[in-house]
Amino acid sequence: MIDAIYAHLPILLIVLPLVAAPCCVLVGNGRAAYLLALVVSFLTFACSIVLLGEALDHDVIRYELGNWSPPYGIEYRVDIFSGFVMAFVSGIGAIVLVYAPLSVRDEIPASKHYLFYATYLLCMTGLLGMCVTGDLFNVFVFLEISSLSSYALISLGRTRRAPLAAFQYLILGSIGATFILIGIGLLYQMTGTLNMADIAARVPHEHGPRTVLVAFAFLTVGLCVKMAVFPLHTWLPNAYTYAPSVVTCFIAATATKVSVYAFVRIIFGIITPGFAFDVLPLDTELMLFSLVGIFIASTAAIYQDNVKRLLAYSSVAQIGYMLLGISMATPTGLSGGIVHMFNHALIKGGLFMVAGCFALRLGSVQLSDWKGAGRTMPFTALAWAIGGLALIGVPLTAGFISKWLLLTSAFETGRWPIAVLMLLSSLLAVVYVWRVVETLFFSEPSEAAANATEAPLRMLVPTYVLIGATLLFGVWTPYSAGIARQAAIALLGGTP
Amino acid sequence: MTLESIAGLYNYWVVIFLMMTGFYIVLARKNLIKSVIGLNIFQTSVFLLYITMGKVDHGTAPIVPPAIAAEQAHAAHGTTEAGHAAVGHAALEHAETAQGLAHDVAHNLADDAISHGSELAHASTEIIYSNPLPSVLMLTAIVVGIATTALALALVVRIREDYGTVDEERILELDRGE
Numbered sequence: 055m056i057d058a059i060y061a062h063l064p065i066l067l068i069v070l071p072l073v074a075a076p077c078c079v080l081v082g083n084g085r086a087a088y089l090l091a092l093v094v095s096f097l098t099f100a101c102s103i104v105l106l107g108e109a110l111d112h113d114v115i116r117y118e119l120g121n122w123s124p125p126y127g128i129e130y131r132v133d134i135f136s137g138f139v140m141a142f143v144s145g146i147g148a149i150v151l152v153y154a155p156l157s158v159r160d161e162i163p164a165s166k167h168y169l170f171y172a173t174y175l176l177c178m179t180g181l182l183g184m185c186v187t188g189d190l191f192n193v194f195v196f197l198e199i200s201s202l203s204s205y206a207l208i209s210l211g212r213t214r215r216a217p218l219a220a221f222q223y224l225i226l227g228s229i230g231a232t233f234i235l236i237g238i239g240l241l242y243q244m245t246g247t248l249n250m251a252d253i254a255a256r257v258p259h260e261h262g263p264r265t266v267l268v269a270f271a272f273l274t275v276g277l278c279v280k281m282a283v284f285p286l287h288t289w290l291p292n293a294y295t296y297a298p299s300v301v302t303c304f305i306a307a308t309a310t311k312v313s314v315y316a317f318v319r320i321i322f323g324i325i326t327p328g329f330a331f332d333v334l335p336l337d338t339e340l341m342l343f344s345l346v347g348i349f350i351a352s353t354a355a356i357y358q359d360n361v362k363r364l365l366a367y368s369s370v371a372q373i374g375y376m377l378l379g380i381s382m383a384t385p386t387g388l389s390g391g392i393v394h395m396f397n398h399a400l401i402k403g404g405l406f407m408v409a410g411c412f413a414l415r416l417g418s419v420q421l422s423d424w425k426g427a428g429r430t431m432p433f434t435a436l437a438w439a440i441g442g443l444a445l446i447g448v449p450l451t452a453g454f455i456s457k458w459l460l461l462t463s464a465f466e467t468g469r470w471p472i473a474v475l476m477l478l479s480s481l482l483a484v485v486y487v488w489r490v491v492e493t494l495f496f497s498e499p500s501e502a503a504a505n506a507t508e509a510p511l512r513m514l515v516p517t518y519v520l521i522g523a524t525l526l527f528g529v530w531t532p533y534s535a536g537i538a539r540q541a542a543i544a545l546l547g548g549t550p
Numbered sequence: 551m552t553l554e555s556i557a558g559l560y561n562y563w564v565v566i567f568l569m570m571t572g573f574y575i576v577l578a579r580k581n582l583i584k585s586v587i588g589l590n591i592f593q594t595s596v597f598l599l600y601i602t603m604g605k606v607d608h609g610t611a612p613i614v615p616p617a618i619a620a621e622q623a624h625a626a627h628g629t630t631e632a633g634h635a636a637v638g639h640a641a642l643e644h645a646e647t648a649q650g651l652a653h654d655v656a657h658n659l660a661d662d663a664i665s666h667g668s669e670l671a672h673a674s675t676e677i678i679y680s681n682p683l684p685s686v687l688m689l690t691a692i693v694v695g696i697a698t699t700a701l702a703l704a705l706v707v708r709i710r711e712d713y714g715t716v717d718e719e720r721i722l723e724l725d726r727g728e
Contacts, residue, residue, distance in 0.1 A: 191690075194691075195694070198694045198697075198698075202697055202698065209705055209708065214712035214713065215725065217705045217708040217709050217712065218709055220705055221705040224698065224701065224702050224705065225576060225585055225702075228589055228593070229576065229589070229592070232592060232593055232596055235596050236596055236599065239596065239599055239603065242603070242684070243603045
């Protein structure tokens with residue numbers, strides 16, 4: 055029995071949340087649906103941890119769907135990289151659910167609670183599916199599952215701007231997804247297969263027909279929309295700002311990271327870095343857009359009065375750091391990019407949770423309403439301070455580890471201007487983090503803040519789990535940077 | 551590029567025309583419903599692109615013709631029945647070795663059936679079929695497209711309830727006026 059479950063873990067990871075979602079709808083009761091979602095999300099987390107352990111100990115885990123051998127059937131593959139991404143995605147999914155109920159009760163009408171948890175599980179299914187599948191068309195299907203459910207989740211926000219933000223995201227997201235679909239179609243036209251490993255073996259690179267180039271261009275642009283790379287990020291600030299707090303925590307921490315994952319898979323697994331970075335100038339282009347994005351988005355973040363919007367712009371900037379690491383294509387740089395996916399997921403998840411705590415107690419995420427809240431809600435405010443330090447990249451926090459790796463790689467490859475620009479951009483992060491810290495601790499309390507009480511433990515504990523993890527993974531790195539390095543070497547190993 | 555090759559690629563021209571039309575409508579129209587329609591046209595062009603690439607020259611629909619299918623099924627069925635009869639016979643005569651023998655006989659006859667079947671299959675490969683996979687993929691993509699449209703229209707309904715208009719400029723004006 056145990057063996058049978060063990061052999062089917064890769065598919066259980068998808069099937070569990072996928073089946074639980076309609077169950078939540080059938081149950082039709084917010085509380086029961088919540089418990090079901092909570093149990094399933096922790097089971098999924100356990101599955102992905104076991105799979106990651108397996109991938110680290112042995113080798114790539116292959117699972118043939120319905121016993122159809124690839125390339126005829128769909129193949130699920132778990133290697134170190136996908137195991138790592140699915141472990142933190144499902145982990146954050148579970149922790150956010152622990153945090154969720156009070157915030158959901160406050161922000162979403164009670165009649166929609168069970169639908170909320172069902173959609174949440176669907177979103178998780180899509181994100182995990184994108185990590186686990188080895189079939190390119192399957193990536194598109196799971197991408198759409200996660201995207202459609204995230205549009206629905208965002209539209210649940212309290213204000214009337216939430217449906218509008220969801221609609222704008224839907225239009226841009228669907229254009230991005232359709233671009234990806236065109237890219238997949240053109241690759242299929244050239245190779246006659248959809249299995250990613252098989253495509254990589256068959257696709258003609260140098261002197262190949264133009265179709266391949268066009269396919270890569272469509273895939274890159276489509277994924278850049280989903281990753282919210284500057285200047286295709288316009289959907290993100292509104293979506294993050296007007297979505298319910300819980301949704302923002304989950305989507306900000308996971309959705310863009312999984313798109314980055316898919317991008318890395320396609321560049322290193324199919325396009326190969328030799329073609330993308332040597333024949334095509336994708337590396338210089340990515341670096342340019344990343345750096346411009348980091349500076350513009352960080353500067354925009356400084357001028358925001360809405361804290362969720364501030365964090366959203368900061369997310370756009372942080373995606374830039376991940377892409378910088380990827381575009382350097384050295385083991386150190388790539389592992390810096392990969393570990394930054396994980397670290398940033400912890401940091402941003404934690405910070406949005408803090409914003410959610412303040413939203414619950416103060417009823418607002420406007421910075422002016424947070425004045426002096428550090429005196430009445432010291433623990434919540436302290437969590438912001440720690441998370442903010444990690445976001446800047448101060449030593450002993452997780453943010454430092456990834457920035458250190460990126461800096462090292464920039465010096466290794468002789469790109470010192472990039473290193474200097476990265477350090478300068480961190481100063482911008484200091485400014486926007488400090489603005490909030492100053493408001494929290496050194497302003498006269500506003501009326502709401504003076505009467506506020508500390509956030510409830512049920513929300514503070516999950517917040518501190520994520521914030522604590524940023525400190526833990528700032529000093530103890532074998533399971534963050536260590537795994538990322540192994541994953542990076544495996545990704546680069548396929549190329550000479 | 552000769553005129554002939556331009557005309558020969560007419561399906562791709564249709565795809566590109568629809569794609570650009572849809573894309574333009576999505577980007578240029580400020581009416582939310584029109585954006586949704588533009589998105590639909592854009593997605594439909596991709597369906598056509600896939601279906602085009604699945605078509606093989608002179609290929610027919612990828613369905614095994616009923617005559618060949620029936621022949622194949624008959625052959626396989628016949629040999630299997632013969633196998634069962636032989637197994638029964640053997641079991642009666644040599645009760646002790648029945649198990650092993652029955653296994654052998656059944657196995658041989660099954661092999662026969664398979665090779666017979668594959669000969670037939672070989673004969674049928676002379677017919678050229680179109681590639682069914684892209685069409686199947688598009689069934690999935692159509693479902694995704696319907697889901698997207700449904701969700702988009704649901705959002706438009708909510709936006710209209712809140713703002714009283716589906717014109718994006720007007721909505722942004724209302725938001726600024728707040």
